Amino acid sequence: MSEDNQTKEYLKGIAILIIIAIIGFSAKGVILGNASSRGIQATGDVVADEGNVQYATLKIENYQYVTEPKTLKAGVPVVMTVDLDSVYGCARDVVIREYGVRKYVKEGDNIIRFTPTESGSLPVACSMNMVRGNLDVE
Protein backbone atom coordinates (compact mmCIF):
# COMPACT_ATOMS: atom_id res chain seq x y z
CA MET A 1 0.00 0.00 0.00
CA SER A 2 2.70 2.44 0.93
CA GLU A 3 4.68 1.41 -2.15
CA ASP A 4 1.59 2.10 -4.22
CA ASN A 5 1.31 5.55 -2.69
CA GLN A 6 4.96 6.23 -3.38
CA THR A 7 4.47 5.26 -7.03
CA LYS A 8 1.43 7.51 -7.23
CA GLU A 9 3.37 10.43 -5.73
CA TYR A 10 6.21 9.73 -8.13
CA LEU A 11 3.87 9.68 -11.12
CA LYS A 12 2.17 12.84 -9.89
CA GLY A 13 5.57 14.51 -9.72
CA ILE A 14 6.38 13.47 -13.26
CA ALA A 15 2.98 14.63 -14.49
CA ILE A 16 3.52 18.04 -12.91
CA LEU A 17 6.97 18.31 -14.50
CA ILE A 18 5.50 17.41 -17.89
CA ILE A 19 2.75 20.02 -17.49
CA ILE A 20 5.32 22.65 -16.53
CA ALA A 21 7.42 21.68 -19.54
CA ILE A 22 4.41 21.91 -21.86
CA ILE A 23 3.43 25.33 -20.48
CA GLY A 24 7.01 26.47 -20.79
CA PHE A 25 7.23 25.30 -24.37
CA SER A 26 3.97 26.88 -25.46
CA ALA A 27 4.87 30.15 -23.76
CA LYS A 28 8.18 30.09 -25.60
CA GLY A 29 6.34 29.23 -28.80
CA VAL A 30 4.04 32.22 -28.36
CA ILE A 31 6.95 34.57 -27.72
CA LEU A 32 9.04 33.23 -30.59
CA GLY A 33 5.97 33.10 -32.80
CA ASN A 34 5.28 36.77 -32.23
CA ALA A 35 8.88 37.71 -32.73
CA SER A 36 9.16 35.83 -35.99
CA SER A 37 5.85 37.10 -37.35
CA ARG A 38 7.02 40.63 -36.54
CA GLY A 39 10.27 39.82 -38.33
CA ILE A 40 8.41 38.61 -41.40
CA GLN A 41 6.22 41.70 -41.43
CA ALA A 42 9.20 44.01 -41.15
CA THR A 43 11.00 42.17 -43.92
CA GLY A 44 7.84 42.34 -46.01
CA ASP A 45 7.74 46.12 -45.61
CA VAL A 46 11.36 46.48 -46.61
CA VAL A 47 10.92 44.26 -49.66
CA ALA A 48 7.78 46.16 -50.67
CA ASP A 49 9.72 49.42 -50.35
CA GLU A 50 12.78 48.31 -52.23
CA GLY A 51 11.03 47.61 -55.51
CA ASN A 52 9.40 50.98 -55.38
CA VAL A 53 11.83 53.59 -54.15
CA GLN A 54 15.13 55.16 -54.97
CA TYR A 55 17.67 56.03 -52.34
CA ALA A 56 19.72 59.18 -52.47
CA THR A 57 21.88 61.29 -50.20
CA LEU A 58 21.49 65.04 -50.03
CA LYS A 59 24.68 66.91 -49.25
CA ILE A 60 26.28 70.28 -49.77
CA GLU A 61 29.16 70.74 -52.15
CA ASN A 62 30.55 74.17 -52.97
CA TYR A 63 27.74 75.79 -50.99
CA GLN A 64 25.09 74.03 -53.07
CA TYR A 65 22.75 71.16 -52.38
CA VAL A 66 23.52 68.15 -54.54
CA THR A 67 22.44 64.54 -54.44
CA GLU A 68 24.34 61.31 -54.67
CA PRO A 69 23.55 59.78 -57.11
CA LYS A 70 23.41 62.99 -59.06
CA THR A 71 20.23 62.17 -60.97
CA LEU A 72 16.86 61.25 -59.48
CA LYS A 73 14.29 59.26 -61.41
CA ALA A 74 10.95 60.91 -62.03
CA GLY A 75 7.91 59.02 -60.78
CA VAL A 76 9.78 56.95 -58.19
CA PRO A 77 9.50 57.84 -54.49
CA VAL A 78 12.84 58.99 -53.17
CA VAL A 79 14.13 58.22 -49.71
CA MET A 80 16.68 60.95 -49.29
CA THR A 81 19.11 60.78 -46.40
CA VAL A 82 20.59 64.15 -45.55
CA ASP A 83 24.32 64.11 -44.90
CA LEU A 84 24.55 66.03 -41.64
CA ASP A 85 28.32 66.42 -41.96
CA SER A 86 28.07 68.71 -44.95
CA VAL A 87 24.55 70.03 -44.26
CA TYR A 88 24.56 72.11 -41.12
CA GLY A 89 23.29 75.36 -39.69
CA CYS A 90 20.26 76.85 -41.41
CA ALA A 91 20.88 74.55 -44.39
CA ARG A 92 19.29 71.82 -42.29
CA ASP A 93 15.93 73.48 -42.79
CA VAL A 94 15.42 71.93 -46.21
CA VAL A 95 12.72 73.20 -48.55
CA ILE A 96 11.69 71.59 -51.81
CA ARG A 97 8.82 73.88 -52.65
CA GLU A 98 7.61 72.00 -55.76
CA TYR A 99 6.69 69.02 -53.63
CA GLY A 100 5.61 70.74 -50.45
CA VAL A 101 8.67 69.58 -48.54
CA ARG A 102 9.98 71.53 -45.62
CA LYS A 103 11.89 69.60 -43.05
CA TYR A 104 14.35 70.52 -40.37
CA VAL A 105 16.70 67.56 -40.37
CA LYS A 106 18.72 66.51 -37.38
CA GLU A 107 20.53 63.57 -35.86
CA GLY A 108 18.14 60.60 -35.90
CA ASP A 109 15.63 62.40 -38.12
CA ASN A 110 17.43 63.15 -41.35
CA ILE A 111 15.38 61.43 -44.02
CA ILE A 112 13.26 63.34 -46.50
CA ARG A 113 10.71 61.51 -48.63
CA PHE A 114 8.99 62.83 -51.70
CA THR A 115 8.21 61.72 -55.20
CA PRO A 116 9.61 63.85 -58.01
CA THR A 117 7.01 63.60 -60.74
CA GLU A 118 8.50 65.93 -63.34
CA SER A 119 11.86 65.71 -65.01
CA GLY A 120 14.11 68.72 -65.15
CA SER A 121 15.83 70.87 -62.61
CA LEU A 122 14.38 70.73 -59.11
CA PRO A 123 15.24 73.64 -56.82
CA VAL A 124 16.15 72.93 -53.20
CA ALA A 125 16.85 75.72 -50.75
CA CYS A 126 17.22 76.32 -47.08
CA SER A 127 14.20 78.05 -45.55
CA MET A 128 16.03 81.38 -45.76
CA ASN A 129 16.83 80.76 -49.44
CA MET A 130 20.54 81.28 -48.77
CA VAL A 131 21.82 77.82 -49.53
CA ARG A 132 20.41 76.49 -52.77
CA GLY A 133 20.79 73.75 -55.27
CA ASN A 134 19.18 72.27 -58.32
CA LEU A 135 18.65 68.56 -58.34
CA ASP A 136 18.59 66.64 -61.60
CA VAL A 137 15.41 64.70 -62.26
CA GLU A 138 15.10 62.50 -65.32
Ligand SMILES: [Cu+2]
Ligand atom coordinates in the same frame (compact mmCIF):
# COMPACT_ATOMS: atom_id res chain seq x y z
CU1 LIG B 1 19.68 79.45 -44.70
